Amino acid sequence: MAKSDTPKALLQALDLIRGTGGPKPESLDALESRHVERVRTIFEDPNIVAVGITEKQTENTKTGELGLCFYVEKKLAKAKVKSNRLIPPVLSVADRSAVFTDVQQIGKVRPQINKRKSPLRSGFSVGNSSDTGTLGAIVKKGSKFFVLSNSHVLAKSGKGKPGDDIIYPGEVDTSGKRQIVASLAHVLPFKAGNDFLNRVDAALAEVRAEFIDEIDFSIRGAKSPLATTDPVRGMKIVMRGRTSGNSEGVVDDVHFSVILPYPGIGKVGFIDQVKCTRYSKPGDSGSIIVDNKSGKIVGLHFAGSDDGSVFNPISEVMKVFKFRLAERT
Amino acid sequence: MASEDDANKVRQEHGRDLLKMGAHAVGVEEGKNHGQQGWVVVAHVAPGAKVDLPSSFSHSTKGGKVEVPVVVVRSKPYSLE
Numbered sequence: 001m002a003k004s005d006t007p008k009a010l011l012q013a014l015d016l017i018r019g020t021g022g023p024k025p026e027s028l029d030a031l032e033s034r035h036v037e038r039v040r041t042i043f044e045d046p047n048i049v050a051v052g053i054t055e056k057q058t059e060n061t062k063t064g065e066l067g068l069c070f071y072v073e074k075k076l077a078k079a080k081v082k083s084n085r086l087i088p089p090v091l092s093v094a095d096r097s098a099v100f101t102d103v104q105q106i107g108k109v110r111p112q113i114n115k116r117k118s119p120l121r122s123g124f125s126v127g128n129s130s131d132t133g134t135l136g137a138i139v140k141k142g143s144k145f146f147v148l149s150n151s152h153v154l155a156k157s158g159k160g161k162p163g164d165d166i167i168y169p170g171e172v173d174t175s176g177k178r179q180i181v182a183s184l185a186h187v188l189p190f191k192a193g194n195d196f197l198n199r200v201d202a203a204l205a206e207v208r209a210e211f212i213d214e215i216d217f218s219i220r221g222a223k224s225p226l227a228t229t230d231p232v233r234g235m236k237i238v239m240r241g242r243t244s245g246n247s248e249g250v251v252d253d254v255h256f257s258v259i260l261p262y263p264g265i266g267k268v269g270f271i272d273q274v275k276c277t278r279y280s281k282p283g284d285s286g287s288i289i290v291d292n293k294s295g296k297i298v299g300l301h302f303a304g305s306d307d308g309s310v311f312n313p314i315s316e317v318m319k320v321f322k323f324r325l326a327e328r329t
Numbered sequence: 330m331a332s333e334d335d336a337n338k339v340r341q342e343h344g345r346d347l348l349k350m351g352a353h354a355v356g357v358e359e360g361k362n363h364g365q366q367g368w369v370v371v372a373h374v375a376p377g378a379k380v381d382l383p384s385s386f387s388h389s390t391k392g393g394k395v396e397v398p399v400v401v402v403r404s405k406p407y408s409l410e
Contacts, residue, residue, distance in 0.1 A: 133410070152409050196344060201409075255337055257344045258354040258373075258407050269348070275356060285410040307373065307404035 006066065010053050012093040013068045017043055017051050045085045047072045049109045056102040067100040075105040113283075114242050115169035117179055119216040120147070120207065122288055123240030125169035127153055128160060128184070132170030133285035134242040136300055138207065138215050139323040145212055146204040146323060147182045149286030150302050155187040155203035157262045166205040170242070181211045188320050196257045196271035199316045201302040204323065217327045219288050220246060223295030226325040228314050230254075231274045231299060236292040239301060241284030248292065249279030249309060258310060260303055273310050274299055280309040289314075297325065330367035331388070331397040333357065339386045339397040340370050347372045347399070351380035353406040363400040376403045 016039055043051065050071040055062040070087050078086065090098045114134075115125040126135040126149055133153030139146050147166060151157050154166055166182035167174060182205035191197040207215070219226065220240035231237070235251040256275035262268045280287070280301055289299035289311045299311035331339075336357040344355045347370075354373035360366050374380050385396045 150409075194348060196348070252358070253356045255340065256354065256356055257340065257348075259348060260407055260409060262409065271344075275354075280410055282408075282410045302409065303407045304410050305405045305407040307402070307407075309410075310407060 006053055007099075009093050009097045009099050010066055010068060013091050013099040014051065014053060016040075016091070016093055017068070039088075039091060042070070042085070042087055047074060047076070047085075049073050049106065054102070054104075056100060057104065065100070067102045069102045069104055071104055071106045071109075073105070073108055075103060112245060113173055114240065114245055115173040117169070119214045120168060120181060120211060121216040122219040123242070123245075125173040125242040125283075126166065126181075126286065127170030127172075128156065128164055128166055129171060130156065132172045132242070133283060134240075134287045134301075135168065136286045136288045137219055137297075138217055138326050139204070139321075140326040141204070141321070141323045145207040145215065145326060146185060147207060148202065148204055148288075148300070148317070148321075148323070150201045150300065151187050151190070151203040152201060152262065152302070153203075153286045154205050155184055157201075157265050157268075158187055158189040159264060160184050160187060160203070173242075180208065182207045186321055190262065190265055190268045192262070192266045192268055194259070194267055194269065196259075196269040198268055198270045199272060200300075200312050200320050201270075202300055202312065202317045202321065204321055215326075215328075219290065219297065221290035221292060221295060222288070222297055224327060226327055227294075227296045228318070228325070229291055229294060229296040229298060230315060231289075231291070231313060235298070237276060237279070237289050237298060238292045239279060239284070239287045239289050241280055241287040241301065243281040243283030244279065247279045247284075249276040251276050252308060254313075256310060258303065270310075270312075272313070272316075274313055275308050275310050278304065278306070278309050280304045331360075331369070331395050333359075333368045335388050335390065335395050336368035336370050336397050339388050342388075343370070343386050347382065350382050351375075351378050352382070354404075356402075358400075360398065360400075363398075363402075365398050365400065367398075369398040369400045371400050371402050373402050373404050373406075375406050 221238035352372040
């Protein structure tokens with residue numbers, strides 16, 4: 001059912017619960033105000049993980065009637081729920097019409113994270129003993145294969161040592177034994193200070209021999225044969241990151257200057273960076289950015305704020321590390 | 330009215346000055362996003378930070394001097410992701 005077909009009373013009830021557009025308690029009389037406050041406190045119950053509008057179910061059978069649904073981690077017997085946490089079977093909304101409620105168990109809701117143990121693939125969780133980000137690409141120097149990601153993901157922002165273990169998935173996404181897939185090999189130290197002196201936050205880690213047959217060379221949005229191009233203002237870009245999954249944005253600025261705090265290093269300034277509309281979240285650092293139209297690679301993501309996301313131009317990264325984009329031959 | 334090229338050159342010349350004055354990032358955008366004509370330099374400043382930034386910078390071109398407006402945008406500093 002399209003949103004516009006949803007009964008108005010149900011949408012009002014949803015707004016009432018979420019506090020997004022429903023009545024404000026101060027605009028209601030005392031009785032209504034208490035009702036609204038009471039309804040909103042229901043959502044403070046940590047067992048309630050989501051709310052929405054769906055068909056009511058009775059004994060696992062859909063009734064065909066829409067209701068306001070409270071999704072819970074675990075459905076409990078009424079006797080085990082405190083009276084102030086009980087979800088009323090009926091809610092009254094602004095025009096005093098009534099809507100029926102339902103409770104459905106959906107378990108724990110966790111953010112979807114791109115993590116896996118095999119194959120090694122662009123867009124999935126990677127890191128070292130302390131940092132987790134995204135594997136950007138598998139690249140080649142000479143006959144060797146390397147993981148490309150950010151320095152602050154693989155190389156402790158330049159403080160890592162050649163040979164340091166690189167784990168896949170990254171530390172925060174590992175349950176049990178760490179899987180060491182590569183060893184830190186190349187990193188460009190930052191020039192710290194209050195000036196725009198850096199162009200690249202990148203590092204390479206050599207893939208261990210036993211994982212070379214477990215590489216998936218594909219990069220989201222990139223066409224084969226892999227190629228690069230320069231980003232331009234207005235370009236639509238796509239990426240796949242450890243946290244955001246598949247995401248997209250638009251290039252706003254190709255000469256962006258920005259200062260960032262690096263743990264243990266201090267302020268590090270970057271010049272000629274590429275600022276886009278927001279496409280990323282923490283954990284996406286190291287993602288490869290691809291021009292949506294040509295399928296060519298344009299950058300390596302590394303930073304963001306509420307205002308936008310920022311990536312290094314891939315041409316600068318390749319200039320520093322002198323690698324080739326690798327593909328299965 | 331400043332062109333994109335004028336604004337980029339001003340950013341190149343005065344980006345460090347804006348940084349010293351309290352900006353955490355310096356962009357160039359079309360002025361229409363900020364109620365201005367032409368192109369502007371955008372100084373990103375942390376919410377609550379007290380700054381005293383110039384309202385424009387002069388830039389010399391073949392056709393004479395051009396004033397490039399400086400627009401302050403309050404935004405949380407960028408961080409590593």
